[in-house]
Amino acid sequence: MTKITPPTQAEIEAAHARIKPYIHRTPVLTNQTLNEFAGAEIYFKCENFQKIGAFKARGGVNAVLSMTPEEQAKGVATHSSGNHAQAIAYAARVVGTKAYIVMPDNSPEVKVKAVQGYGAEVTFCKNTPEERQATLEQVVARTGAEFVHPYNDYRVIAGQATAAKELIEDAGVAFDTLMAPVGGGGLLSGTALSALYFSPNTTVVAGEPEGAADAILSFRSGQIERAPFVKTIADGLLTPLGDKTLPIILDHVSEILTVSDEEIIAAMRLIWERMKIIIEPSCAVPFAALLKNKEEFAGKKVGIILTGGNVDLGRLPF
């Protein structure tokens, strides 16, 4: 008997209806050359074309739209130097409230400007987990804003789940496998639940960088583990799992495959060159994992969520 953890099917469907007016229904692209190269039939869900350039818009918007008007009025807060910061800033603008974003003081200027461009207030802090947490707590105490965690939040998980839901609806094929990268596990757990509810014969496989290999350890031990070391170009996947994402992943994900930075960069370059679309390194991890394990996916129908396209063009790995 399958144990059901939240979010439920109804919650994911409600999230989708809620966020639809504010997100893009991103295209599903296929590429004959890459299919021949991989020996599989691949459907890429292009969340690099999503609002703010990444799937995180889904979870952020769902979380903020799920709040009561009173909660919304006090604003919304988070700590992030990446796509979640922009997602919360964008979501706050959607409902016409204030976003308070805590960012490390060494964040790239382009990311700070993007967040400020959505009208958010940025508070800088030293780049340690303790400082981020302490600064966030000060901001929340001062403003009364509601904290939205980047992934360990059922509203966020339900929002991220809508990417796989659309992929299943739009591809028009019976998927053998869905693939997503794993960092904190918000997208992966949402993807696993959407597969369970909307395409129950589909397995879910995650890709993880060797240089942030915590999820594969957690998957084995059943507890939240830390990576033995953190050093990877896939800078969106550095965080450990959370107590809400881990149980979903343990129950509904089949396998976690790891890849090296070299394999990530090669897969990223292949997608840039052949599909003419820009994806960020974290985003290439599942495709890299597929290419590394061709025999496992041979002839299969595979859906891959391309998670985002926010790269610094001045610092490309090729």
Place this chain on the structure above:
Amino acid sequence: MTKITPPTQAEIEAAHARIKPYIHRTPVLTNQTLNEFAGAEIYFKCENFQKIGAFKARGGVNAVLSMTPEEQAKGVATHSSGNHAQAIAYAARVVGTKAYIVMPDNSPEVKVKAVQGYGAEVTFCKNTPEERQATLEQVVARTGAEFVHPYNDYRVIAGQATAAKELIEDAGVAFDTLMAPVGGGGLLSGTALSALYFSPNTTVVAGEPEGAADAILSFRSGQIERAPFVKTIADGLLTPLGDKTLPIILDHVSEILTVSDEEIIAAMRLIWERMKIIIEPSCAVPFAALLKNKEEFAGKKVGIILTGGNVDLGRLPF
């Protein structure tokens, strides 16, 4: 009274029907941020997603499919180091015949491999117009293959015209202006004819690099002129107009706007960063021209043909 030169409306419609099974109906993308930045309503026709990564597949396939079976059996020949070489190689494969491509011996290896990847036979020559022509004539004499000029050929012009035809059909708006870059003028003349036939109230404006400014001189004098100097990153736009493209451009194009390499690179980067798609420098020229002349396009509905996405990722200008 409008003077009609070939290709006629019926010829463009026939070309479209002929090539449809072998080309992608590429998407038309819009981007809110770029619209706000430009102050216009822009519809990008994404030929960077076309077969071989560029619109040239249209003209090449139409030319080869327009030949008699006897002509096709002898093969098809051209000289090109760029997208036209791949287009002819691809078109020959479509009809199951041989392509003979004359390429300068300093062509990038990636381009040579791409052409050979379609099964074409490559003959190298020194990189001068005389050597290219002489080598091509030898190849044609030896094989009996039919030469398809990169742009000065009505079959090619009719093929390129189908990009604007699709853009007009798919965008669902009444365009004020269509924009295309100009090199030899195959795409520009085809675009002008499609506007004339399928959207007669739409003007056509070309973008040209300052570092290959021959078309603007030809447009003024009414004769084929050479650029005063050739030095630009837009390496797809170096050639002068031909005696078939010039008359169409004189009659049906409103204006040619020139832009610097700096402006081209900035426009290219903006599209990469905001739209998350890969376009080649030549392809950014019309958008650069629009940004340079914002007042002229203010509030207008503008269709821009993004011509291709074949860039060397190891040699990017940023």
